Every structure is written in C-alpha cells, then in structure tokens.
Amino acid sequence: MSPTEVLIVEDNPDDLELALHALRKSDFANAVEVARDGAEALDLLLKTGAELPKVILLDVKLPLVDGIEVLRELKKDARTRRVPVVMMTSSAEDRDLAAAYELGANSYIVKPVDIDQFYRAVQQVGKYWLMLNQGEPWRTR
C-alpha cells in the first residue's frame, strides 16, 4: 500500500464522493485517506508514529470538532504543524477566512456548486500540493 498522500476530512458523504471522484479522475485516488469528523482526523494525525500526509483537505464545518479547531490543534503540534492544510468549505465567510489564515492555513477554497468547477478545484489542489509543491523530507516519527 502506498503511503498516504492526501487526507480528506469531510463529513458530507456526497461531497466526499464527489471529491474522491475528482481525485480519481486525476489519478491521485490511490493514496487518499478519509476522516469523517474532526475528532477522527486528530486521532489519526496526532497519534505517535502516524504517517503524515502530504496535504490535508479540511472541511470547515464538521461534527464534534470543527475544522477551525482541528486546524488549531494541528498547528499547535510541532510535528503536524508543517503539513500543508487546505480549507475546503461551502461558503466564504469573512470570519472563517480570517480565523483560518490567522491559524496558519495554507489555502482556502470555496467548493463551487458547479461540478465542473468543483472538479477543476480539487484536481488543481491535488496537482499543486502533490506534484508542484516541493515538500519537506518527511519523517514518520
């Protein structure tokens, strides 16, 4: 099994399926891991020895622990702090935008209603962070 390259944190199964579909179309699907809520995402990432993805696609509105809170926890931890986080959300609320950038989000993307635009957005994010961006040499400790 290839190492995790993308972690999608998404509670909405429809959005999740669309996102996975988009990634599949771009051949990024085989290294995708999914967390259904914020708590699960944190468990996954903060447990010792966990493998860190190259990029995290984080929904803002999540059950249990919302996206902004997840972001805050991730940026607090010395190990997860360096993983790029792309916020994916349905609306561009000024409040969320400000909070996300304040906490160190690397990108903030509004999920378009139009599916073609949505595909384009997901594929571009994947392309950018997984292929173009020169990441750090990862360690799994």
Place this chain on the structure above:
Amino acid sequence: MPTTVEAWHVAAVANGIIAAAYLGICAAILIPLYRTAQLRSNKLGVATASIFFSCAVHHGGHTFHLLAPMLGWHLHSGEAMRASFNWYMASWDVLSVVVALYYWTLRRTYGSLMKGAKLFEDLEERARAADRLAEQRGALLSAVLDSIVDGVVVADADGNVLVLNPAAERYLRGGSADTDVNAALVRARAGETITGAEILVERGDRHIPLLINANPLTGDQGGSVVVLHDITELRRHDEQRRESEEVLRLLLDGARDYSILMLDPTGVVCSWSANAERMHGYSAEEAIGVSYRSLFDADDRAAGVPERLLADARAHGRAEISGLRVRRDGTAFHAQTVVTPVFAGDGALRGFVTVANDITERRRHEQAILDLNNELENRVAERTAQLERQANELRTTNSELEAFSYSVSHDLRAPLRAMNGFAAMIEEEHGHLLPEAGRRQLAKVRSAAQQMGQLIDALLAFSRLQRQAMNVAPLDPADLVRDVWDELAPDREGRDVTLDVGDLPGCDGDVRLLRQVFGNLLGNAVKYTAKVEQARIEVGGRVDGSEVEYWVRDNGAGFDMRYADKLFKVFQRLHRASEFDGTGIGLALVARIVSRHGGRVRAEGSPGEGATFHLVLPRTTTDERAPTPQRELADVAH
C-alpha cells in the same frame, strides 16, 4: 537887738535849717509814696520818713527854744524851764527811740537805700511804665482787633459801643444783623452767656452764616462783648462732607447684597453698615463692640475659622472665605467674605475691612444648575443604557442573522453541489445509456441547481451588505469603470460592444461597494444589449451643486416605465429568465449601496430603446456607516 553873734544864734539858725531840711526830706519821701499808693506797703519808706520827721521836730524845738526870748516870749527859765523842757523833749526822744527800734527791725531792707536817688525815681518810673504799658496794650489790642477775621463788638453798661473792629463793621454794614447783635449785647450785659447762636447776614446778593458768641464783661465798668464768626467755610465743608457721606451711603446702599464693616485689630466690630444690618439682623448699636466671630456659624467658630481668616488677611494682605454665617434670629446664610487689613503709616495694624456677599441665592442657582446637570447626566446614562440594550439586541439579531446566512450558504449549497455533481456523474458515466431527451432533462437538473447556487450567492451578498461597515474615501469613478469593464471581457466576447466614458467627476465613497454598483450597472448593460447588433454603452457624469450624478446608458432591451418602481426591488425582474437570465438581486444591491452613501437611484427607458440608470451621490459623503451601536452612543454624547 544883740550886736554880737553868739553861739546860740548859730545854733538857732542851724537847727532851723536842719528842721526845715528834715521836713523837706520827709515830704519828699511821703508824697511819692502817697501818689503811688505805697503808704501802706512801703514800710521802709514810711519809717525813714518818720525818722526824718522826728529829727525835724527835735531840731525845730531847739530853734523855737532859742528864738522865743527874742520874740518877747518869756519862757520858763532855770529849773522850771528845764523841768518843762525835759518832759517835752523826753517824750519826743522816746518816740524817736521807738522809731529807731522799728527802723532796726527793717535793717535787712536797707540795701535799697544804698541805690541813692532810686528810691524816688523807681516809683515815678513805675507809674510812667504803667501808663506806657496801658498805651501799648491799647495799641496792641486795636491792632489785634483790626487784623482778626472775627467781628468784635464791645459796649459799656449804658449800651455805648466802645469797640467795633473792622470785621464787625463789615458784617454789620448792611444793617441786617443789627437787631441780632444788639439783642445779644443786651442779653450779655444782663449777665447771660450766649454761645453758638447762628444768624444770616446779607452780603451783596447772598447771605452768609455767622455764629454769635456773647459774654458779659466782668469788672467795675460792666458791659458786654459780642464776637461774630463767619462759618461759610465750615458750612461748605459740612456740605461737602455731607455730600460725600451721602454718596458713600448711596454706594453702600446700592451694593445691597454686600455688607461692609470694619473691625479693630482685635477683631471687634467698630463700624456697621445698613446693609450689614439687613444681612445679619443686628442693629449698629447691637453689633458695634461685639466680636466678629459671633457672626460665624458654630462649627466654624469652634474650628477657629474667624481667627484664622483675620490672621491670613494680616499675613497676606487679603483673605477670602466662603461659608455659613448666622443671623440674629439664628438662621444661617451663605456668605462670600473678603477681608482686607488696614495698616497705619507706621505699619501698625489699624483694623480690618470686611466685605461680605450673601451668595445663598447664587448657590441655590448653582445647585439648581448642578441638579439639572445631574438630571441630564442621569437621563443620558439612562438613554445610554437603553441604547446599549438596543445595541445588544441588535448584536444578538445580527449574530443570529449571521448564523442563519452561514448555515444557508453552507447547508443549502452542499445539496445543490451534490445534485449538480451526481447529475454530471450520471451524464459522464451512464450518459450513453440515456436517450437524448433524458440527457437534456439531466442537463436541466444541473442548470437549475446552478441557478439556485447563484441565487443563494446573490442573496448572501445582499444580506452581507447590510452588515458591512463602509470605508469612505475620495475615489475616481473612471478607474472603477475601467476595472469593471475589463472584468466583463468574457461576457463581451464575440460581440460588438462600445463603451463611451465621459468626464466623470470624483466623489467620496466606499470603493468596494461602488465597484459593485458599476459592476452591476455595466454588467446589466452588457447583458441587455446581447440582442443588439451594435451595442453602445455610455457612462457619464456631472456636478450638480453639492451632488454628483452618474449615469449608465445602453441601447439594449430597455423596459416599460410603468414597472420602473419594481426595478430596484429584490427578486423583481422585468424580463423573463428565458430572455435574460438573472437573480433579481443586482439592482436591489445597487439601490441599497447608493442609499447607504446618502444618494438615490432612478431609471428611465422604454422597451426596445435602451435604458438609462442614474445615480445621484453627495459630493462629499458623510461617513454614513452601518448603524453600529458605538456610533449612536457617540451621537448622544455630543
């Protein structure tokens, strides 16, 4: 007649001469003594005269005895004569002895006899000196009487005028004072003393006041003296003093709210004005002699305030205090007092002047103002609290609204995305299984979902606008138009659209919001000219007094003026979606933004002939922000 001179002849003559000489000396002493009335007082003189008289009788006796026979007188002879002679002579001799003894007792005054002839000359001279003195006195008296300004009239017991000096003559010249002066002379003659009687005498065309004093003359002659004293000057000074006192009284009286009083160096009241009486209730008789401190309130007295006040005044040349004073009836009032020390020329403290002002009324007014202020402050505070409550409610409402729109945007868009997405997936993965009609229907599902997404976005933008604060600054609309026009390039692709931008005056506004305005208006113009072959869009502007007007004109579809009022309302559309798509939000947004800038919008047009949209904005927009609570509070505070 005997022919030979015998011894007794000589003796007889000699004795006669001696007797005559002694008698002469005696007379020479006694006559001046008599004349100068010294017979009683000048004992030495009289005694001396007596010795000479005694000697004269003695020597006269000898002469008579010797000459008697010659004159035919047969006197006793022999023992008989001697006997008679002896007793006679003896008696005189005894007298002489007495005189001699008396003379001996006066031996200490003999010195005056050593001055020789002075004995007689002094007496004469004294008499003459007395005469001269009398003369000099008379001259002096008349000189004095001539030179004094007072009139002097002296009359004897019979009423004859003895003295009338020049001043008296002047006063009596007109005759108007005769009666009074005569009456005074008569009364004084009768023993009465008159002092300070006043009369008026005519002097030319005016009257001058005279003071009459009359006294009886003591002495043998009797009579009376009247002295007339001109008191014009005195009256004038009196009048002046009275006038200045009146002025001072008027001044003190005029300053009704001020009580002015004087204290001696120990703080005892020594002068008391009518206003002081009015203010404190004590009459001058009651107040003078009383300590100043008794005017103070009991607490101040106990605290030594009056003493400190006077000490301060003395030390600093002035002291001021405001505090309670007590009236005679025990009521208190508030006084503002200034105390000034009075120093004599040598620097010694003479006393104090205190000026007190009853400020009870003033304090009441001040208190009233204070109360009003407090009341006002309370009301402001109340209103502030009320506004605060409203602001809180507003904040609550706002945050509820935010939560609502947040959830709308998030939760409504997600299903739309799913609808659109899965429809697309069907099309993509199973499209080949669907007939043509099915694929077309699936496309309609997708487009409907997209349309709804746009509606939600527009609606959110509109509701966000209500909550957004404005940043007003001077801006150049020409820049905005240029930017927006560039952004519209994709919509203009493949079409013949010309834009004509006139001179656009600058204005104040929020760039972000006005960009939306021009974006909407130009976007509409591009959209509604889609069916025109040669689209022309014109943007213009002009200054109209304190306002600027901009317009966007197109030659597109236009609209029916009958429905113009619906243009700027949310979700109101004048065109069917099949003709021109749209959300019905754009113009509502334009109207809302312009209204927040303090301006107004209007539109004109007709179907098929294009439309013109006008915006009128204030040239300098007052910073009309969203109605935040802080701003409203600030307004109230001012």
